[in-house]
Amino acid sequence: MSHPSYDPTASGSIDRAEAERLPYRLGVGVLLLDPGNRVFVAQRADMKTAAWQMPQGGIDQGEAPLPAAYRELQEETGVTSVELLAESRDWLAYDLPLDLIPKLWGGRFRGQKQKWFAMRFLGDESEIDIFGPDQEFTTWRWASLRELPQLIVPFKVELYRRLVEEFAPLIEGGGAAQ
Template sequence: MTSDRPAARVVCVDALGRVLLMRWRDTVSGEVFWEPPGGGIDAGETPLAAARRELTEETGLPGEAVLDTWIPVPRDFHWLGVHYVKVEPFYLARFAAVPEAAPVVLTAEESETCLGSAWLSSAEIAALPDPVKPPDVVEIAAELVRRAEGCASGA
């Protein structure tokens, strides 16, 4: 089965320039991987609203931290026996400190599959033994930060 269910993700960058990644285990394939927080867009919800909601639910971080700065990211992955092929908006959230992240509201599926989260440097991401999805998340984070700084400076 293939799905193109709309979803949005959030690339969180802390005061040390690290990226927050969630660690998941697919209970069908057994694969363990890391990816930015995010998830499905509910009916009537904008991608930005979904990104803000998902960030708070999955990490406890404030949804208002998600900026209206995003880039489209092609995705092609399997999750729980479903093949997803789509383009997701990846938004940016920046934090002046190093906030602690912990889930607040997880679905039953997420509770069974979420293995935690971590703030990771680009070197730590490159050294992870499990795959990172998408694999170019460090470059995506850098592009989002560049765009946000360009907007802030009026460029």
């Protein structure tokens, strides 16, 4: 889902000590694989730079991580034809840059702590629709697993490196491009 509380006009930043007192927003992410083990990535609509990411978003109150992942995938991509392959061992976190904290989620969170799921896309590409009511993306493509860290915004690079490391045996064992 889009960031309904994203306010690009919010000004100011907070210092590191203030940020460290804030909690993480709980979220999920989906590493969606095509039959050739390429990963779905889409370019964010709310960024001035070429920021690509995989489908991800917050967990609603009372929602479990896996249903949240299916919901976010459908909301952001239109995709429902999937098979669950794996779940990340741990929750993975990223911190927002200090100047972004006041602009996202009403300044209530320092970043996100996410549970990630690898899923196989079983449908036809005509199922993919990034232009839904809560459009977050302007375009999408399939990428190799190894290029993911180079596509993401700098503050999420380490999280994407950890995803590549964790899911590489699952994907590369199936012949993914490196």
